[in-house]
Amino acid sequence: MDLFQNLIFGFGVALSWQNLLYCMIGVSVGTLIGVLPGIGPLATIAMLLPITFNVAPVGALIMLAGIYYGAQYGGSTTAILVNLPGETSAVVTCIDGYQMARQGRAGPALAIAAIGSFIAGTFGTMLIAVAGPPLAELALKFGAPEYFSLMLMGLVAAAVLAQGDIMKSLAMVALGLLLGIVGTDVNTGVQRFSLGITELSDGIGFIVVAVGVFAIGEIVANLGNPEERSVFTGKVKGLMPTWADFKQSVGPITRGTLLGSFFGVLPGTGPAIASFASYMVEKKIAKDPSRFGKGAIEGVAGPEAANNADAQCKFIPMLTLGLPASSVMALMLGALTIQGIQPGPEVMVTRPELFWGLIASMWIGNLMLVVLNLPMIGLWVKLLKVPYRFLFPAIMAFSAIGVYSVNNSSFEIYLTALFGVIGFIWIKLGCSPAPMLLGFVLGPMMEEHLRRAMLMSKGDPSVFVTRPISLGFIIATVLILVVIILPAVRSRRGEIAG
Amino acid sequence: MPKLRSLLLTAAGLLVALATSASAQSDYPNRPVRLIIPFPPGGSNDVVGRMIGTQLSQQLGKQVIIDNRAGAGGVIGTEIAAKAPADGYTILVISLAHAVNPWLYKLPYEPIKAFAPIGVMGSGPNVVVVHPDLPVHSIKELVALAKQKPGDLQYASAGVGSFQHLGAELFKLEAGVDILHVPFKGGGPAMIDVVGGHTKVMFSSLVQTTPHIKTGKLRALGVGSKERSKVLPDVPSVAEAGVPTYEAVNWWGIVAPAGTPQPIIDKLHAALTASQDTADVEKQFASEGATVVKKSPTEFGAFMVSEMNKWEQVVKKGGIKAE
Numbered sequence: 001m002d003l004f005q006n007l008i009f010g011f012g013v014a015l016s017w018q019n020l021l022y023c024m025i026g027v028s029v030g031t032l033i034g035v036l037p038g039i040g041p042l043a044t045i046a047m048l049l050p051i052t053f054n055v056a057p058v059g060a061l062i063m064l065a066g067i068y069y070g071a072q073y074g075g076s077t078t079a080i081l082v083n084l085p086g087e088t089s090a091v092v093t094c095i096d097g098y099q100m101a102r103q104g105r106a107g108p109a110l111a112i113a114a115i116g117s118f119i120a121g122t123f124g125t126m127l128i129a130v131a132g133p134p135l136a137e138l139a140l141k142f143g144a145p146e147y148f149s150l151m152l153m154g155l156v157a158a159a160v161l162a163q164g165d166i167m168k169s170l171a172m173v174a175l176g177l178l179l180g181i182v183g184t185d186v187n188t189g190v191q192r193f194s195l196g197i198t199e200l201s202d203g204i205g206f207i208v209v210a211v212g213v214f215a216i217g218e219i220v221a222n223l224g225n226p227e228e229r230s231v232f233t234g235k236v237k238g239l240m241p242t243w244a245d246f247k248q249s250v251g252p253i254t255r256g257t258l259l260g261s262f263f264g265v266l267p268g269t270g271p272a273i274a275s276f277a278s279y280m281v282e283k284k285i286a287k288d289p290s291r292f293g294k295g296a297i298e299g300v301a302g303p304e305a306a307n308n309a310d311a312q313c314k315f316i317p318m319l320t321l322g323l324p325a326s327s328v329m330a331l332m333l334g335a336l337t338i339q340g341i342q343p344g345p346e347v348m349v350t351r352p353e354l355f356w357g358l359i360a361s362m363w364i365g366n367l368m369l370v371v372l373n374l375p376m377i378g379l380w381v382k383l384l385k386v387p388y389r390f391l392f393p394a395i396m397a398f399s400a401i402g403v404y405s406v407n408n409s410s411f412e413i414y415l416t417a418l419f420g421v422i423g424f425i426w427i428k429l430g431c432s433p434a435p436m437l438l439g440f441v442l443g444p445m446m447e448e449h450l451r452r453a454m455l456m457s458k459g460d461p462s463v464f465v466t467r468p469i470s471l472g473f474i475i476a477t478v479l480i481l482v483v484i485i486l487p488a489v490r491s492r493r494g495e496i497a498g
Numbered sequence: 499m500p501k502l503r504s505l506l507l508t509a510a511g512l513l514v515a516l517a518t519s520a521s522a523q524s525d526y527p528n529r530p531v532r533l534i535i536p537f538p539p540g541g542s543n544d545v546v547g548r549m550i551g552t553q554l555s556q557q558l559g560k561q562v563i564i565d566n567r568a569g570a571g572g573v574i575g576t577e578i579a580a581k582a583p584a585d586g587y588t589i590l591v592i593s594l595a596h597a598v599n600p601w602l603y604k605l606p607y608e609p610i611k612a613f614a615p616i617g618v619m620g621s622g623p624n625v626v627v628v629h630p631d632l633p634v635h636s637i638k639e640l641v642a643l644a645k646q647k648p649g650d651l652q653y654a655s656a657g658v659g660s661f662q663h664l665g666a667e668l669f670k671l672e673a674g675v676d677i678l679h680v681p682f683k684g685g686g687p688a689m690i691d692v693v694g695g696h697t698k699v700m701f702s703s704l705v706q707t708t709p710h711i712k713t714g715k716l717r718a719l720g721v722g723s724k725e726r727s728k729v730l731p732d733v734p735s736v737a738e739a740g741v742p743t744y745e746a747v748n749w750w751g752i753v754a755p756a757g758t759p760q761p762i763i764d765k766l767h768a769a770l771t772a773s774q775d776t777a778d779v780e781k782q783f784a785s786e787g788a789t790v791v792k793k794s795p796t797e798f799g800a801f802m803v804s805e806m807n808k809w810e811q812v813v814k815k816g817g818i819k820a821e
Contacts, residue, residue: 046539046566050552053782143696184570186681189602189658189818198577198606201570267690322709323693324686331540337785338545342709407538408567409574448683455680456652456697 002128010356014364015242016143019062019357022055026063027365030070031372034086035077035375037211037402045331057339058354062361069121069362072311073369076113076304080106081380084215086402089307092275095434096292096299098218103295106381107239112249112297114373115241116305120257121366124312127261128319131169133345136320139265144453145463147268149473151446154273156477156484157280158438167318169244170232172426176439179204186448187455199411206272207406211399213417213433217423224424239377241297249301252282256305258416263306264313267325268377268449274437278306293432312362319355320345526586526762530561533752534582534590536575538568541685542622542705542786546750547591549782558765571595571659573603575683580607586762589616594661594748594768598784598803601813609806613753614763615798617770621749622788624665625704627716637673637720637739640699642646644675652678653699654688659818661715662688664809665701665722665746667816673741692716703748704729704787705773722746729787739747749791749805751798767795 013019033039045064052060069242075087080097093113127135142150158173182193183203194200201361241249256278263274282302283292292299297315317323322343324330336343341351348355383391426433456461465471535550537543548564555562567575572595582588590613597775600609626637634640644651655663658681680697682688685706692700693715700707701722708729710716720736721727724745736744752770754763773779774790785792793801811818 042539043566046548047564049539111584138688140694143691143694184658186657186683188593198570201573202568268687317690321693321715322713323690325690327538327540327684327686330686334540334545337709338782340785342712344709344713346713407569408565409569454682455678475798480513 005297006352006356007129007360009352010358010360011364013058013353013357014062014360018056019059019361020364022059022063022363023066026066027070027073027368027372030067030072031074032088033067034071034074036113036351037078037084037207037215037399038347039402039405040087040207041071043329043405044071045328045335049331052335055340057336057341057351058357060335061332061354061358062365064335065358065362066365068309068328068332069311069365070369072308073114073117075302075307076117077110077380077409079374080109080113080300081384082215082391083218083237084395084399085207085210088206088210089275089303089310090271091214091272091301091437092307092434093300094210094214095279096294096296099293099295100297100300101384105238105295105297106384107377108241108245108297109300110377111239111241112245112301112382113304114370114377116249116253116256116301117308118366118370119253120260120309121312121369122363123257124261124264124309125359125363125366127313128316128362129356132316133320133348135265136317136323138388139267139317140321141276141469142266142268143467144449144456145467145470147266148446148449148453149470149477150266150269151442151449153473153477153480154277154280155438155442155446156480157284158276158435158442159328165430168429168431172431172433173439176441178434179209179436180440180443181447182469187451193309197411199409203444204415205403205406205412206437206441207362208403208416209419210437211403212419213423213426215395215399216416216420217427217433219395220420220424221427223392224390228381239381243397245297245319248297252298252302253305255281256302257309259282260306260309261313264325265316267314267317267323269445272307272437272441274306274310275303276300276441293434303342306367315358315362317333319347319358322347329381440474511697517568521671524761526765527558527560529587530563531558531586532582532588533562533764534565534567534575534579535587536567536569536579536590536592538571538760538773539566542703542748542788543572543591543593543595543750545705545786546619546783546788549571549779550752550770550773553776554766554769555781557769557772571599571603573599573605577606579755580612581752582755584614584757584759586754586758586766589754589766591619591750593658593750594664594805594809596723597802598659598664598809598813600806601810602819610799610802612756614758615764615795615802616752616754616766617795617803618749618751618791618793618798619770619774620724620783620788621747621791622704622786623727624661624701624746624748625711625719625721625727625730625733626669626709627692627700627702627707627711628719629692629695629698630717631695632717634719635717637734637736637741640719641673641675641740644673644677646674649678650678651699653698653701653759654682654697655700656685656688657681657683658769659813660685661746661748662701663818664812664816667818668812669701669736669741669744671745671812671815701746708787710807723776728784728789749801750788751793753810763795 033044075090076093078084078086079090079093083094083098085091097109184201259278260274263269282298283289314325317325318329365456400413403412535544535547551562551564579590653666691697711718718733720739
């Protein structure tokens with residue numbers, strides 16, 4: 001079989017000691033920057049790019065790719081331990097992962113995140129090998145109307161995210177949409193809500209909001225309840241997941257992997273969307289949705305699998321078409337062009353060692369990450385025993401460094417502090433920040449795609465139902481609405497009848 | 499006499515100051531030099547700036563540190579450089595955007611007066627591409643189709659005020675056609691949309707586009723430079739293909755804050771020229787679809803003014819500035 005031969009050839013390339021070393025360096029650096037908030041793969045790869053000019057193209061690409069997906073692993077660590085999202089995509093992991101840590105189950109949370117990521121990574125890698133080019137062609141069929149309908153479906157499904165008071169959740173989504181509007185309007189170049197502050201003209205950074213409301217807000221709230229502080233240091237229950245944990249996680253990991261692969265192939269969806277989608281699906285189909293937000297292992301397993309599958313599949317458009325799905329991919333394309341390689345379908349034929357070598361190395365890298373991360377769990381959990389008078393200032397310092405490093409801007413630190421205060425107020429008011437972040441992520445993208453679709457159709461809204469893929473999403477949206485509204489209607493009827 | 503004494507002291511102080519500043523200049527640089535790139539990693543400014551930065555480190559014998567200060571279309575990083583001490587230890591990468599921003603934003607600095615030009619690094623033209631489904635094979639056919647159905651044809655750009663946007667607006671003015679602008683957040687997403695065939699036309703930067711032209715996913719109609727590009731020798735220039743006055747070329751240069759001593763400027767200019775002569779830079783520029791361009795500091799200064807005037811017309815006539 002051709003694929004089999006190609007894979008063997010790929011492993012031959014990836015298993016050379018230089019390439020193993022590059023892979024090792026890549027995933028280690030990736031894990032490190034994943035753990036640190038803010039410092040993301042983009043800045044790291046940009047800094048390391050000149051070094052790679054003197055490395056063979058395969059080695060360079062293997063290392064840079066390792067940094068990228070390694071960061072996805074590392075990002076969950078601080079999310080679970082201290083409610084600090086190390087990467088954008090780890091925000092969702094904060095919701096239940098941190099609650100698990102508070103219940104003394106940081107070990108199982110970290111383990112299931114690593115295992116879920118590994119399974120997703122393996123699947124993603126296989127997907128690139130088996131069906132990369134046709135999938136990329138399919139993804140190109142998505143234009144503005146398709147993306148808008150897809151996101152509309154996402155926003156409607158977000159009603160599931162609501163916890164407790166539905167009005168509060170809706171208000172938080174709306175707030176997220178508003179915060180997402182800040183910055184320069186894509187269509188006209190007009191400044192919106194930037195208050196004449198130059199730094200706001202590119203909008204509010206996701207990492208600023210996430211670190212502010214999750215990490216800083218949580219610290220402030222903790223300082224307000226001194227009696228609660230000892231809660232989760234005392235009772236660390238086991239480092240590895242139990243059999244029951246595994247059984248609970250199989251479904252979420254499978255679904256998360258599939259969802260993540262779907263979103264990963266589509267170049268027009270940002271990070272975190274795959275994780276949000278997985279979380280919403282798990283909560284919707286769970287027998288007892290009320291466990292979510294209180295330390296449900298499904299809420300860690302699914303999203304972590306989703307974000308790693310998403311990260312792997314983002315390589316599909318880049319490797320098979322030479323089209324960058326994100327700025328990190330654009331940077332890797334740049335690295336290849338400087339090496340004199342033009343990415344695209346012909347790379348598979350003209351430079352097979354590059355394509356198959358990278359794919360094999362991605363699987364090896366994922367394996368290395370699990371091996372690297374599982375023994376570390378004991379060490380990480382010990383970190384929780386560090387007294388708060390050391391831990392809190394350390395989290396604050398790392399948050400500040402991380403947030404600063406995104407744009408080398410001290411303004412972002414002040415803004416994070418402001419969101420810390422806002423996050424504290426939300427905790428006091430019992431408003432969950434997750435729906436807000438979803439609105440914040442989806443809002444600007446939905447607006448952009450909606451207005452672009454209308455611009456291209458000259459203001460004719462029928463474009464959303466005349467294009468088959470878009471129509472499919474619209475129908476699905478309506479179905480979801482029915483599913484959500486129906487039980488409510490039925491129970492009210494019951495009340496009236498009774 | 500106290501007066502004379504103070505006068506002597508002042509004179510002595512001045513001499514000392516002069517001597518130290520002279521020695522400060524002659525042993526320049528004695529610490530790392532910061533090269534501000536006012537755009538995020540990965541874009542053309544960053545790639546070109548880093549290539550030259552690496553070479554400058556070797557020429558100057560001190561590390562040149564790349565400092566990405568992105569935001570507001572380059573305004574944030576440019577402002578930091580404008581306000582930095584004029585001692586040669588902070589220098590700035592600028593590009594076409596520098597000549598366009600004055601007409602789009604209220605700037606916190608003087609685009610010409612606040613800077614001392616050092617030299618141009620290189621330049622790269624745009625290229626007019628269409629999705630293969632569109633039945634046009636030349637600039638003339640594109641103009642004909644656009645004239646047939648004004649406002650029907652659509653082009654993708656990297657955003658309001660981007661090189662891709664301005665190049666298209668210049669084309670509309672020079673060719674007298676009406677094509678609808680569909681802005682995206684960056685060149686990557688715009689390119690994906692055109693390759694996918696949703697928007698059909700793009701005035702893309704050559705750097706990004708060459709691979710897709712070579713694989714036939716996009717059809718090239720013309721390049722924006724007066725001469726043909728070495729990367730695409732078969733593609734005519736837009737000027738020879740029917741719009742004789744058209745020229746849309748992005749350029750990248752290095753400036754220092756105004757008031758930087760002339761000897762330092764000269765030293766940096768010499769280092770830049772030497773960097774441009776290395777085989778590495780030539781090869782890397784070529785792979786990016788860019789060419790090395792050399793201009794003396796004075797020539798560069800005059801060029802900046804002429805570019806500002808050229809794009810002011812495009813921004814104003816094209817109605818690009820948002821109110």
